[in-house]
Amino acid sequence: MEFDLNGANISSLRISPFDEEEDEVQNNDTEDDISDEEEERIPMTLGFVDKAKNKWSLHRQYFPSKAGGSPAWLDPVNLPLEKSNLCDFCGDPLQFLLQVYAPLSEEWTFHRSLFVFMCPSMACLLRDQHEQWKRHPEKLSRSVKVFRCQLPRDNSFYSSEAPNEDGTEPSLTAGAPLCNWCGTWKGDKICGGCRRVRYCSGKHQTAHWRSSGLSHKVSCRQLETSAKSTELAASNSLWPEYEITNEDECELDTEMSAYNDTAGSLIPRTRVDGSHTKLLKDLEGDDDKRSWAFFQERISLAPDQILRYSSDAKAKPLWPVSSGRPSRPDIPKCNCCGGTRGFEFQVLPQLLYYFHVKDGEDSLDWATIVVYTCEASCQGNEAYKEEFAWVQLASQSSQS
Known part of the structure; x- marks a missing residue:
C-alpha cells in the first residue's frame, strides 16, 4: 500500500493532486531550538527506495519521487540559473541526490517538487559545514543545494487530467537540451x-x-x-536510480504494537515496557547520546527509511545528535519573498547504503540533511527557487 506525502490513502503518489485537495500550512516553531524529542510525536510520512517496476514511472509526466540517476525536472525548460548548478567550493556541477513530489492545496502549487543536489566530495561538504553557520552573509557558499519548482494545474507542460498509468502519457513540451x-x-x-x-x-x-x-x-x-x-546520461558515476515509495509512520507504530502483543518483541524491552523514558533520563548530561538513543528508537520502526516528510506546522526533524542543530536565526529567510522557512523533510544516511558509497576517509557521509522551505511556497519570478538545507555530520568537530 502506498501513501501520498499528505497521508492520503491512494493508489499512487504521482496522481495525488488530481484525487483530492487538502489545506496545508507550514509554520516554524516559536522556540529557538528547532527540535525536542520529548514533545508530542507528530505523524511523519516515511520514504523508502525501490527499483521502479516500470521505467516510465520515473518520467517527468508521471510526477515521480525518486533518488539517484538524473532528475525528472518538473519545469523541463526553465532550469535553475547558470552557476547555481555548481558546487561553490570546487566548481564542479552538483550531482542529483533526490526529488520529492509534494503538491500543496493552492492553485499555483497543484504540482510541486523539491530537488536536492550535492557535491559528492566529502572535502567540500566539510567546508560547507563552516558556511551554513554564517548568519545573513552576503553570499552563502554551499555544496548542498535545494530547488523548489511548482506549477498550476493548467500549464503548458502537462495535461490537466491525471496521467495514463500505462506508460503512454505523452510529454506536451520538449525539455531543454541536457x-x-x-x-x-x-x-x-x-x-x-x-x-x-x-x-x-x-x-x-x-x-x-x-x-x-x-x-x-x-x-x-x-x-x-x-x-x-x-x-x-553517459556518466557511470551517477548514483543508482530508485523510485521513492511512502508509508505513514503511524501505520508502522500500530503494526509494531499489534505484533508485540501477539508474537513477542523485536525491539529492546526498554521501549515496550515504558522504561525507555527512564533510559533517556539516565542519559541526561550527555545530549549527544540522548539524541542518538531517541533517534535509534524512532528509526527502529523502519530501519531502511531514507526520508522523513511532514507538512504539519508542528513537525520537527529527528536529529541524530544534539550538537550541530540549528536555532531559528540559523535558518535564512526565503530568497524570493523574504518570508520564513519551515521544516519540510529530511534525508537519512541510509540512502548512502543504497548508493553503494563505501566507507573511507574521503567518502561522502552525513548524519542527516534537513530541508527547510518557504512557508508560503511563494511564486517568485524564477521557475526554480533555491531553498535551504542544513547538513548535520555524525561528528560535529568540523563545525565552527
Whole structure:
C-alpha cells in the first residue's frame, strides 16, 4: 500500500493532486531550538527506495519521487540559473541526490517538487559545514543545494487530467537540451566536432572524452552523420536510480504494537515496557547520546527509511545528535519573498547504503540533511527557487 506525502490513502503518489485537495500550512516553531524529542510525536510520512517496476514511472509526466540517476525536472525548460548548478567550493556541477513530489492545496502549487543536489566530495561538504553557520552573509557558499519548482494545474507542460498509468502519457513540451554526460543540467556547450553532443560544463566534456567504454572521442565522428545524439546520461558515476515509495509512520507504530502483543518483541524491552523514558533520563548530561538513543528508537520502526516528510506546522526533524542543530536565526529567510522557512523533510544516511558509497576517509557521509522551505511556497519570478538545507555530520568537530 502506498501513501501520498499528505497521508492520503491512494493508489499512487504521482496522481495525488488530481484525487483530492487538502489545506496545508507550514509554520516554524516559536522556540529557538528547532527540535525536542520529548514533545508530542507528530505523524511523519516515511520514504523508502525501490527499483521502479516500470521505467516510465520515473518520467517527468508521471510526477515521480525518486533518488539517484538524473532528475525528472518538473519545469523541463526553465532550469535553475547558470552557476547555481555548481558546487561553490570546487566548481564542479552538483550531482542529483533526490526529488520529492509534494503538491500543496493552492492553485499555483497543484504540482510541486523539491530537488536536492550535492557535491559528492566529502572535502567540500566539510567546508560547507563552516558556511551554513554564517548568519545573513552576503553570499552563502554551499555544496548542498535545494530547488523548489511548482506549477498550476493548467500549464503548458502537462495535461490537466491525471496521467495514463500505462506508460503512454505523452510529454506536451520538449525539455531543454541536457548535458549528455550527466543528464542533469542544461547543455549549453556543444561539441565542436559532431555539433550534436551537449555539455553543461567543460569538466563534463573532458570526462566524456576520456571515459573508458563510453568515450565520446570514439563516437564523435560517427555522430557527425547521425540524426541525433543519445538522450541518456553517459556518466557511470551517477548514483543508482530508485523510485521513492511512502508509508505513514503511524501505520508502522500500530503494526509494531499489534505484533508485540501477539508474537513477542523485536525491539529492546526498554521501549515496550515504558522504561525507555527512564533510559533517556539516565542519559541526561550527555545530549549527544540522548539524541542518538531517541533517534535509534524512532528509526527502529523502519530501519531502511531514507526520508522523513511532514507538512504539519508542528513537525520537527529527528536529529541524530544534539550538537550541530540549528536555532531559528540559523535558518535564512526565503530568497524570493523574504518570508520564513519551515521544516519540510529530511534525508537519512541510509540512502548512502543504497548508493553503494563505501566507507573511507574521503567518502561522502552525513548524519542527516534537513530541508527547510518557504512557508508560503511563494511564486517568485524564477521557475526554480533555491531553498535551504542544513547538513548535520555524525561528528560535529568540523563545525565552527
